[in-house]
Amino acid sequence: MKGLELSTILAWLRRKDLWSPYFGGAVLGLVLVASFYISGQGLGASGPFGRITAMVSHAVAPEHTMEATYWGRYFVEGAEPPLLNWLSFLGLGVIAGGLASGLLGGRFRSEVLKGPGVSTGTRLALALVGGVLVGFAARMAHGCTSGQGLSGAAVMSVGAWIFLLSMFAGGYALAWFVRKEWIS
Amino acid sequence: MMAPLFKTGLIGSPVMLALAVVVGVLFGFTLERSGMGDARKLTGVFMLKDFAVPRVMFVAIVVAMFGNLLLGATGAMDPALLYFSETQVVPMAIAGMLFGAGFVVGGYCPGTVLVAAANLKTDAFVFIAGVFGGQVIWGELAPGMKGFLGITDLGRATLPAFFHVHPGLAALGVVIFAFLFFGFARFAEQRWGEREVSS
Numbered sequence: 538m539k540g541l542e543l544s545t546i547l548a549w550l551r552r553k554d555l556w557s558p559y560f561g562g563a564v565l566g567l568v569l570v571a572s573f574y575i576s577g578q579g580l581g582a583s584g585p586f587g588r589i590t591a592m593v594s595h596a597v598a599p600e601h602t603m604e605a606t607y608w609g610r611y612f613v614e615g616a617e618p619p620l621l622n623w624l625s626f627l628g629l630g631v632i633a634g635g636l637a638s639g640l641l642g643g644r645f646r647s648e649v650l651k652g653p654g655v656s657t658g659t660r661l662a663l664a665l666v667g668g669v670l671v672g673f674a675a676r677m678a679h680g681c682t683s684g685q686g687l688s689g690a691a692v693m694s695v696g697a698w699i700f701l702l703s704m705f706a707g708g709y710a711l712a713w714f715v716r717k718e719w720i721s
Numbered sequence: 722m723m724a725p726l727f728k729t730g731l732i733g734s735p736v737m738l739a740l741a742v743v744v745g746v747l748f749g750f751t752l753e754r755s756g757m758g759d760a761r762k763l764t765g766v767f768m769l770k771d772f773a774v775p776r777v778m779f780v781a782i783v784v785a786m787f788g789n790l791l792l793g794a795t796g797a798m799d800p801a802l803l804y805f806s807e808t809q810v811v812p813m814a815i816a817g818m819l820f821g822a823g824f825v826v827g828g829y830c831p832g833t834v835l836v837a838a839a840n841l842k843t844d845a846f847v848f849i850a851g852v853f854g855g856q857v858i859w860g861e862l863a864p865g866m867k868g869f870l871g872i873t874d875l876g877r878a879t880l881p882a883f884f885h886v887h888p889g890l891a892a893l894g895v896v897i898f899a900f901l902f903f904g905f906a907r908f909a910e911q912r913w914g915e916r917e918v919s920s
Contacts, residue, residue, distance in 0.1 A: 558776035561755030565777060566784025568747045573789055575732070575740050577725030578804045580748055582832030583852075590856040607863035623727075626738045628835060630745015635836030637746070638753035647841040650760040650828065664760075664844040667827015668834075668851020669858070670819050675831055676859040677870070678816035679806035682830040685813075687778060689805045691785035693891055695878040696808030703817025705766075705775075708825040710818070712767040715826055719764045 551641045569691055576623045579688020582631065583675035584624035592619055607676070624684075652719040663718055724798035749836055758836040760828025760844060767825045769913040772906035779899040786892055810873035827851065 556564075572580050591608035594601075603609040611619045619625075639645040651660040675681040678700050680689060686704065689697025722729060727737040755777050756762040765771025792798035824830055827848045829837060834852070837845035863870070875883070881891040 555756045556751075556754050558755060558773040559780050561751055561757075562777040562780025563784050564751045565748070565755070565781035566788065568744060568751060569781055569785035570788035570792070571747075572744050573785070573803055574724045574792065574798060575726050575744065576737060577728040577802050579785075580744075580832075582830070582835060586831055586852050587856055590853055590860060594857070594860060602860075605864060606860040608860050621734070621738070623737065623741045626741035627745035627748065630742040630747075631749035631752070631832060631835045632745075632839045633742070634746035634749025634751075635753040635758055636749075636839035638750045639758060639836075639840035642754065644753070644758065645840045647843065649843045650837070651844065652761065660844055661847045664827050664829075664847040665851040665854075667823040667825075667829070668848040668853075669855040670823025670851075671827060671830060671848075672823075672852035672855020673859045674816045674820035674823060674855070675852075676856060676863070678813050678820060681820070681832065682778075682824075683832045685806070687781055687785070690778075690782045690895075692789060692800075692803050692805050693786065693880040693888070693895070694805040694808065695875060695880060695883050696806060696810070696813045698880065699808070699810060699813045700817040700820070701778075703814045704821035704824065707818030707821025708764075708767040709821075711822045711825050712764075716768060718826075719761055719828075720768050720770060 553643050555642075565687070566691075569687060572627075572688070573692075578623050579684065579691065580627065581624045581680060581684035581688065582628060583672075583681040583684060584622075585620065585628040586672065587676055588619040588622075588625060652717065653721045654717045660718060663715065722796060722799040724792065725802050728802045729799070748832075749839070752833060753836045753840070757833045758840055758842070760837065760842070763830075763833055764825055764828055769909045771914070772910060775902060776906065779902060783896055783899055786895060790888060790892060805877070808875040808878040809870060810875065812870050812872070823855075 569580055572578065588611065591611045594606060594608050595612055603612060610616070636645070649657050649660055651657070678685055682704070685697040685700040690701055723731060726732045752758065756773055757777065762771055762773055766774045789798070789800065789803070793800040829845060829848050831852060834845045834848050838849060881888040884891065
């Protein structure tokens with residue numbers, strides 16, 4: 538195994554160029570199978586956002602949260618602690634793995650990612666608006682690009698494919714209006 | 722049937738949670754290394770410039786789909802124990818369109834924004850604040866939308882069951898769809914994509 542020494546692997550991990558999307562997709566597919574094999578659940582990312590929102594809501598206004606919001610279900614008698622689950626711990630790993638890759642690849646730096654034709658203020662305002670839409674829609678769809686778009690689609694869920702195709706439709710419907718945010 | 726390991730009881734909760742972190746690290750690393758921590762690359766698909774997002778997604782879907790089918794066919798994993806959400810046709814179509822709109826306006830989705838924030842992208846932190854805002858709005862409005870959210874409910878619906886075909890045939894359909902999309906992406910990039918300027 539001369540060719541596969543630790544230094545070789547480290548050098549490969551420290552390369553600045555990105556993976557081909559086909560290679561990255563194949564690796565991601567194997568990670569997704571591992572996720573199903575271990576937990577019976579796929580990959581997801583929006584779950585912990587909801588659980589954290591629920592906990593804050595419950596801490597600030599417990600009675601209102603129990604009686605008048607979607608989040609009451611996480612605090613009824615016998616409910617599991619909101620963050621002791623597959624998706625929440627997966628999210629911690631995603632942050633660590635993304636950080637590791639960015640550090641090794643030289644992309645860890647404070648900046649605002651945007652096209653050349655838009656001011657920083659406009660970009661940040663649009664990031665906020667987009668985040669609100671995504672946060673709302675992810676709960677309405679029982680998942681996001683990972684939970685429905687990848688995991689649900691891989692187990693051939695009808696709803697996941699509806700979500701995935703509608704997502705591209707929604708993005709293309711607005712693309713022309715926000716093109717200056719991304720391209721010159 | 723040994724798997725899913727957690728659902729068959731072969732591993733307990735502490736081991737499952739530890740493995741979740743490991744799988745998450747691989748997930749996050751793969752996302753970042755494929756360029757999915759950059760809002761400009763992510764929205765490239767909507768600008769018809771860079772189709773990395775659907776390429777990564779459709780390859781991953783096909784690989785995982787056949788991986789699951791193989792594990793099921795060999796008896797290593799019980800497909801009936803795999804979780805996926807129920808289908809409500811109309812609410813999920815509307816949610817998908819809202820989500821896509823948020824994606825192209827904000828530049829991220831919930832997974833990719835974690836990767837971008839981990840690498841100190843300011844727009845990612847602002848997007849995350851927005852996601853929490855959207856979730857708060859959802860938490861307040863959802864109880865009043867119960868009737869609407871329950872319409873066109875198909876339950877635990879899968880493509881093979883819905884179209885009354887063998888799972889292998891449905892999988893083949895997914896593969897054909899993916900390849901048609903890769904063909905379109907190639908065409909679009911050649912026509913509208915970034916080109917080297919030859920002076």
